Amino acid sequence: MLGALLTFSGSLEVLMDVEPNGPIEHKCDYSEDYPVMGFLQLCADRRFHSCLQNQFQKDANLDSAQKYWIHADAGGTPAMAHLTTAPDYCYHTKGVKVMGWSAHGDGCGGFPGQPDERIRQALAATAQEKVKAYPKATHFVYFATMIKEADAGEMVLYCMKYDKTAE
Numbered sequence: 497m498l499g500a501l502l503t504f505s506g507s508l509e510v511l512m513d514v515e516p517n518g519p520i521e522h523k524c525d526y527s528e529d530y531p532v533m534g535f536l537q538l539c540a541d542r543r544f545h546s547c548l549q550n551q552f553q554k555d556a557n558l559d560s561a562q563k564y565w566i567h568a569d570a571g572g573t574p575a576m577a578h579l580t581t582a583p584d585y586c587y588h589t590k591g592v593k594v595m596g597w598s599a600h601g602d603g604c605g606g607f608p609g610q611p612d613e614r615i616r617q618a619l620a621a622t623a624q625e626k627v628k629a630y631p632k633a634t635h636f637v638y639f640a641t642m643i644k645e646a647d648a649g650e651m652v653l654y655c656m657k658y659d660k661t662a663e
């Protein structure tokens with residue numbers, strides 16, 4: 497199946513022809529088409545994204561993960577400064593008023609070998625550019641990391657809020 501998919505990646509019809517019983521269809525839960533209310537950029541690292549999403553939802557007062565876009569890649573915001581299609585779309589076309597920017601320490605695949613402090617500084621610098629680029633939004637900036645104790649670790653999340661609309 498995988499070999500066929502890789503060989504005949506051109507069209508779904510070809511895939512269905514080579515799979516005798518056709519593709520397996522899964523039903524997903526129906527989701528209401530909510531208006532886009534927010535935007536959150538984050539590292540793809542499995543350890544931190546649910547923690548970041550939960551905090552962003554609290555801060556942005558969004559009761560569902562389906563009410564905002566996420567934009568994830570290795571390194572999060574400081575490594576994604578040039579990727580503007582998604583945030584531009586959410587801000588300019590969809591009019592989001594709440595935006596989140598983030599990065600994490602404790603070893604990030606987007607910043608191999610870099611210490612937490614360096615990533616944190618890069619996040620702060622990029623976040624300042626984003627605050628200027630999207631001036632009408634309220635911005636939350638998050639840095640997540642692990643604090644390691646003797647035999648246990650604890651995840652901590654540092655949050656900053658920039659509310660330009662209050663100025």
Ligand SMILES: [Zn+2]
Pocket residue numbers: 539540541570571572600603604605606
């Ligand atoms: Zn990372």
